[in-house]
Amino acid sequence: MDTSLPVVRSVCDLRARVADWRAQGLRVALVPTMGALHDGHLALVRRAGELADRVVASVFVNPTQFAPHEDFDRYPRDEAGDSAKLASAGCHLLYAPSVRAMYPDGFATSVAVAGPARGLCADSRPHFFGGVAVVVTKLFLQALPDVAVFGEKDYQQLQVIRRFTRDLDIPVRVEGLPTVREADGLAMSSRNAYLTPDERARAPELQRALSAAAAALAGGVEAAPVLEEVRHRLAAAGFGRVDYVELRDADTLEPLTRADGPARLLAAVWLGKARLLDNVPVAAG
Numbered sequence: 495m496d497t498s499l500p501v502v503r504s505v506c507d508l509r510a511r512v513a514d515w516r517a518q519g520l521r522v523a524l525v526p527t528m529g530a531l532h533d534g535h536l537a538l539v540r541r542a543g544e545l546a547d548r549v550v551a552s553v554f555v556n557p558t559q560f561a562p563h564e565d566f567d568r569y570p571r572d573e574a575g576d577s578a579k580l581a582s583a584g585c586h587l588l589y590a591p592s593v594r595a596m597y598p599d600g601f602a603t604s605v606a607v608a609g610p611a612r613g614l615c616a617d618s619r620p621h622f623f624g625g626v627a628v629v630v631t632k633l634f635l636q637a638l639p640d641v642a643v644f645g646e647k648d649y650q651q652l653q654v655i656r657r658f659t660r661d662l663d664i665p666v667r668v669e670g671l672p673t674v675r676e677a678d679g680l681a682m683s684s685r686n687a688y689l690t691p692d693e694r695a696r697a698p699e700l701q702r703a704l705s706a707a708a709a710a711l712a713g714g715v716e717a718a719p720v721l722e723e724v725r726h727r728l729a730a731a732g733f734g735r736v737d738y739v740e741l742r743d744a745d746t747l748e749p750l751t752r753a754d755g756p757a758r759l760l761a762a763v764w765l766g767k768a769r770l771l772d773n774v775p776v777a778a779g
């Protein structure tokens with residue numbers, strides 16, 4: 495199998511490739527990533543290949559979505575490995591710009607997001623969604639794809655992207671794909687690499703606790719005691735700080751006290767050096 499994948503690093507080269515495809519009447523999909531690719535990312539690429547004729551994957555560790563004390567410097571990077579994985583999943587082009595190409599000297603623009611960007615991850619990472627909004631807006635305008643595919647693992651991020659894409663009339667369809675999990679239920683994430691073997695063995699308890707809570711909440715019961723039970727289970731399993739465990743409206747992410755319409759149960763919790771995110775759907779009671 496040919497594992498070499500063409501790579502472009504400038505907006506100009508990216509647009510030339512996409513223009514060439516468009517001239518042939520081909521549909522284009524974009525899969526934005528920060529690299530360190532796992533099977534969850536590759537599922538996004540395969541889904542993109544079902545939705546379009548050509549798939550571009552971007553690999554860019556975006557500095558504006560990290561706070562100075564966060565893991566930007568030690569975030570795993572492996573462009574050669576990523577490129578081979580993307581090729582095997584049917585990707586046609588890797589877009590890997592430098593930080594300087596994305597944020598040239600004098601860069602001074604922000605994309606302010608509210609609505610679903612309030613609370614949850616924004617409480618502990620206040621800079622995060624602004625950084626994501628800037629980079630994803632840039633990637634959309636650089637590639638001008640027909641469709642872009644994101645994972646539901648980062649559910650709040652997905653809803654924020656859907657919101658600003660609609661609000662700014664960006665002509666890109668945003669497609670979400672259900673979370674891809676390891677055999678034991680742990681949501682796939684590049685940051686799972688930070689877990690020690692002992693922590694890795696405990697980590698699936700997050701998904702188990704959320705699934706049990708989602709089943710209870712589907713009866714329309716009051717959420718607070720159910721959420722408290724999740725916190726107890728996580729503490730008993732040796733997890734660290736719980737940033738949040740919350741029940742939210744599945745679309746707007748407004749807080750809910752019970753699931754009386756389509757809802758989502760979302761959590762962010764620390765285990766050693768890894769901040770694990772997960773979420774599950776909750777059927778209306």
Ligand code: PAF
Pocket residue numbers: 526527528554556559626629630648651
């Ligand atoms: O989910 C990610 O990997 C990143 O937040 C994204 C969407 C590629 C923006 O940098």
